[in-house]
Amino acid sequence: MSSVVTSAMIQELRQKTQAGMLLCKKALDESGGDMQKAMEFVAKAGHVKAAKSASRVAAEGIIAALVVGQQGLLLEVNSETDFVARDQSFNDFCKQAINAALSNNVDTAEALLASPFDATMSVEEARTGLVARIGENLQVRRLARMSVTSGKIASYVHLNRIGVIVHYDGPESLGKDLAMQVAASQPEFVRSSEVPADRLDSEKRIFMAQAEGTGKPPAVIEKMMEGRLKKWAQEVSLVDQPYFKNPDQSIQQVIDANKGAVYSFVRYQVGEGIVKEDKPSFAEEVQAQASRGS
Numbered sequence: 001m002s003s004v005v006t007s008a009m010i011q012e013l014r015q016k017t018q019a020g021m022l023l024c025k026k027a028l029d030e031s032g033g034d035m036q037k038a039m040e041f042v043a044k045a046g047h048v049k050a051a052k053s054a055s056r057v058a059a060e061g062i063i064a065a066l067v068v069g070q071q072g073l074l075l076e077v078n079s080e081t082d083f084v085a086r087d088q089s090f091n092d093f094c095k096q097a098i099n100a101a102l103s104n105n106v107d108t109a110e111a112l113l114a115s116p117f118d119a120t121m122s123v124e125e126a127r128t129g130l131v132a133r134i135g136e137n138l139q140v141r142r143l144a145r146m147s148v149t150s151g152k153i154a155s156y157v158h159l160n161r162i163g164v165i166v167h168y169d170g171p172e173s174l175g176k177d178l179a180m181q182v183a184a185s186q187p188e189f190v191r192s193s194e195v196p197a198d199r200l201d202s203e204k205r206i207f208m209a210q211a212e213g214t215g216k217p218p219a220v221i222e223k224m225m226e227g228r229l230k231k232w233a234q235e236v237s238l239v240d241q242p243y244f245k246n247p248d249q250s251i252q253q254v255i256d257a258n259k260g261a262v263y264s265f266v267r268y269q270v271g272e273g274i275v276k277e278d279k280p281s282f283a284e285e286v287q288a289q290a291s292r293g294s
Contacts, residue, residue: 016035017121056136059080060081060270062160065098070152077094079138107144151169153175154176162270166262171260195233204229239251239252
C-alpha cells in the first residue's frame, strides 16, 4: 500500500543516504513510501553512478588529519574537480570517514571502506550515496595510522591539500613547527642515515654521470660527486634542512634548543602519483571539430 511522500520523509532519507533531494523523492515514490525499500533504491542508483564514474580520473580532493591522544591519522579522499573538493557534503564525508577510521581501529583505505560510517551504513555505502548525489568519481584513496606508546603526535594540514603527522618529543610548539616544516620542505627521511643503500647508489650514479660530463680529472669528478650526494642527502633529511622560520638554523638545532626529538612522520599531498588525463582545452576542441569539418 502506497503512502503520501512528505518532505519529512525525503529529509530523513537524505540524512540516512546522503543522496540528493530529487533522487530521494524518486526513491520514495518508487517504493510507495517504504523507507527500507527507498534506501535500497538509492544504494542501487549510487552503485550504478559509481560504476559509470569509476574510470574517470579523480586527482583532486582533500587531506584530512586527526590526532587523539597517541593516535594520529591521515586520510586522502579524491574527487574529479577542485569545485567538489570544496563542497560541504564532501568535506563532511571526509571528516566522518576519518573519525570512523579512528573508532574502528583500521589503518588501510580498504578496511575503512568496509567499516561502519554510522549506525545505518558502511563507509563504502556512504561513498556511493555521495557519488549519486554529486555525480563525480569519489575515491577513498589512502589512509595512514600512527600509533605510539611514548612521545607525542602533531599534525598540520595546509589548505586541505597537504597533510602531515609527526611523532616527536618536546613542547607542542616544536611539534607544530616540525609538521609545518615537513609540509613545506617535503623531506623523505628523518635523517640521512635512514636513506636506503639502493637509493644512495642510484643518486650516486646520477651525480657521477653529471660530473663526468664536465670533462674534469677523475679525482675532481669523485669529489664533485661526493659533494653533490652529501648535499642531496641533507636536502631530503628533515633534521638537516634549514628551519623555515630561520634558514640560518637547521631543524636539528631547533630540536636541540627545545630539548626534543623527532622519530617519524607521514606526509600526504592531494593527487601525488596520480597520472592526470591530458584533456584538450575548449579552444583546442573547437579547432579540432573545425578541422574535421573542413
